Amino acid sequence: DAGVIQSPRHEVTEMGQEVTLRCKPISGHNSLFWYRQTMMRGLELLIYFNNNVPIDDSGMPEDRFSAKMPNASFSTLKIQPSEPRDSAVYFCASTDDFHQVFGPGTRLTVL
Amino acid sequence: SQQGEEDPQALSIQEGENATMNCSYKTSINNLQWYRQNSGRGLVHLILIRSNEREKHSGRLRVTLDTSKKSSSLLITASRAADTASYFCATDFRGSNYKLTFGKGTLLTVNP
Numbered sequence: 001d002a003g004v005i006q007s008p009r010h011e012v013t014e015m016g017q018e019v020t021l022r023c024k025p026i027s028g029h030n031s032l033f034w035y036r037q038t039m040m041r042g043l044e045l046l047i048y049f050n051n052n053v054p055i056d057d058s059g060m061p062e063d064r065f066s067a068k069m070p071n072a073s074f075s076t077l078k079i080q081p082s083e084p085r086d087s088a089v090y091f092c093a094s095t096d097d098f099h100q101v102f103g104p105g106t107r108l109t110v111l
Numbered sequence: 112s113q114q115g116e117e118d119p120q121a122l123s124i125q126e127g128e129n130a131t132m133n134c135s136y137k138t139s140i141n142n143l144q145w146y147r148q149n150s151g152r153g154l155v156h157l158i159l160i161r162s163n164e165r166e167k168h169s170g171r172l173r174v175t176l177d178t179s180k181k182s183s184s185l186l187i188t189a190s191r192a193a194d195t196a197s198y199f200c201a202t203d204f205r206g207s208n209y210k211l212t213f214g215k216g217t218l219l220t221v222n223p
Contacts, residue, residue, distance in 0.1 A: 033210075033211075097209065099144070100209075103153055
């Protein structure tokens with residue numbers, strides 16, 4: 001298994017642009033999580049899905065953020081419009097029990 | 112607020128020494144886990160200890176859990192330079208649907 005796959009690995013964009021981050025979870029895992037990591041705030045859970053259904057999106061910072069999971073093998077996290085304070089590393093993780101497997105992350109820089 | 116809080120925030124030791132990191136949490140848990148993160152990488156699961164367990168070993172790792180004190184410790188014995196990383200504890204609760212709450216981590220530096 002290739003593990004959790006995230007793309008792109010790095011993204012540099014300008015303020016106001018739309019950003020889409022992608023995640024392919026491990027096959028057979030029924031839960032998927034999106035996290036954001038910054039030096040100031042640490043690792044924050046943004047949203048998670050069980051069986052493709054969003055369960056808890058209370059960590060999504062504001063309406064500029066949205067996430068979808070159209071099927072068991074793909075999820076997206078979209079930021080529109082992006083702002084410099086969104087600069088962070090975004091991780092996707094999947095699991096079929098309590099042991100989460102993390103992807104390599106997407107480093108987002110908003111200028 | 113954060114459920115898990117690690118201490119110390121940073122720890123620097125010499126290769127061959129033991130490293131101990133602690134984690135405290137606030138409410139009853141189902142499981143507690145430890146993860147490692149190398150710089151620029153995703154988190155990697157190290158070990159899980161259930162609320163009815165008191166100690167668990169995996170290779171050079173030893174985890175203890177004291178539910179009465181709501182605390183856990185991670186001991187890495189005979190440390191190596193390759194153990195240099197950030198270490199996070201994560202907790203879950205009954206009915207949490209596999210949701211984990213992470214602490215802010217301990218940065219361990221092992222000097223060769």
